[in-house]
Amino acid sequence: MSRHTLLLLLVALVTACTTSPLNRRQVVFYSESEMARQGEQAYREMQSELPVTPNASEITYVQCVADYVIEALDPNLRNGVNWEVTVFDDPQANAFALPGGKIGVYNGLLNVAFNQHQLAAVIAHEVGHVLANHSNERASQSALRNVGITAARVLGASDTAIEAVDYGARLGLLLPFNRTQESEADSIGIMLMADAGFDPEQSVALWENMSAEGGPRQPEFLSTHPSPASRMADLRARMEAALVARADAQAKGINPDCVPGIIN
Ligand SMILES: [Zn+2]
Numbered sequence: 139m140s141r142h143t144l145l146l147l148l149v150a151l152v153t154a155c156t157t158s159p160l161n162r163r164q165v166v167f168y169s170e171s172e173m174a175r176q177g178e179q180a181y182r183e184m185q186s187e188l189p190v191t192p193n194a195s196e197i198t199y200v201q202c203v204a205d206y207v208i209e210a211l212d213p214n215l216r217n218g219v220n221w222e223v224t225v226f227d228d229p230q231a232n233a234f235a236l237p238g239g240k241i242g243v244y245n246g247l248l249n250v251a252f253n254q255h256q257l258a259a260v261i262a263h264e265v266g267h268v269l270a271n272h273s274n275e276r277a278s279q280s281a282l283r284n285v286g287i288t289a290a291r292v293l294g295a296s297d298t299a300i301e302a303v304d305y306g307a308r309l310g311l312l313l314p315f316n317r318t319q320e321s322e323a324d325s326i327g328i329m330l331m332a333d334a335g336f337d338p339e340q341s342v343a344l345w346e347n348m349s350a351e352g353g354p355r356q357p358e359f360l361s362t363h364p365s366p367a368s369r370m371a372d373l374r375a376r377m378e379a380a381l382v383a384r385a386d387a388q389a390k391g392i393n394p395d396c397v398p399g400i401i402n
Pocket residue numbers: 263264267315320323363
């Protein structure tokens with residue numbers, strides 16, 4: 139057996155096969171706590187490097203929408219995770235959520251997401267990426283391409299190897315999501331926003347606004363995301379179920395009332 143084969147076998151041993159919330163098989167081998175640690179570290183760096191909005195009403199509004207979305211999560215996911223929301227002062231129409239429950243919204247998004255339902259569509263989509271362990275999956279895929287690093291961790295875990303593994307996990311936070319992951323986040327997101335009492339039809343309107351925004355300064359959010367046509371198809375496929383979920387939420391008295399403040 140060659141050394142290379144041995145390393146591959148070792149990788150196979152530590153590779154955890156799991157399934158996404160939509161039952162897609164995934165390779166994820168970083169622990170949840172490791173990903174949460176990396177997510178929190180990246181989040182704190184962003185908070186120290188990027189300006190936070192000076193507009194208190196923006197923070198109240200975004201926090202209100204995020205709170206409804208988080209409240210709709212399965213109690214295990216809601217309670218076991220320290221969810222946080224930060225509104226950055228940045229003209230990009232963009233948002234993100236990192237492992238460990240760290241949500242970031244750029245206030246430029248508020249010029250494109252015209253109401254609480256559209257903002258909820260974006261936040262629920264980003265939370266969908268976290269629920270489906272997409273960062274872990276990206277990190278694991280990039281590490282698989284670098285078998286040596288992973289095997290080094292198994293064999294001896296020298297400081298250098300651990301640093302390399304840390305780097306792999308960090309890389310998972312930086313790489314763009316692939317189309318499969320995007321469509322999964324859309325599918326999870328539309329159900330989550332509906333469970334939170336928001337109008338799922340508004341997710342379609344939001345992505346239409348995003349497309350119309352286009353022009354010379356296209357929102358970054360679009361550049362790494364699927365074509366509007368495939369996105370609409372994913373959303374439409376879930377719409378009937380999402381409308382039922384929203385009606386259920388409303389029947390339970392869940393009616394979000396987040397009001398956009400005055401936007402600078
Ligand atoms: Zn996405």
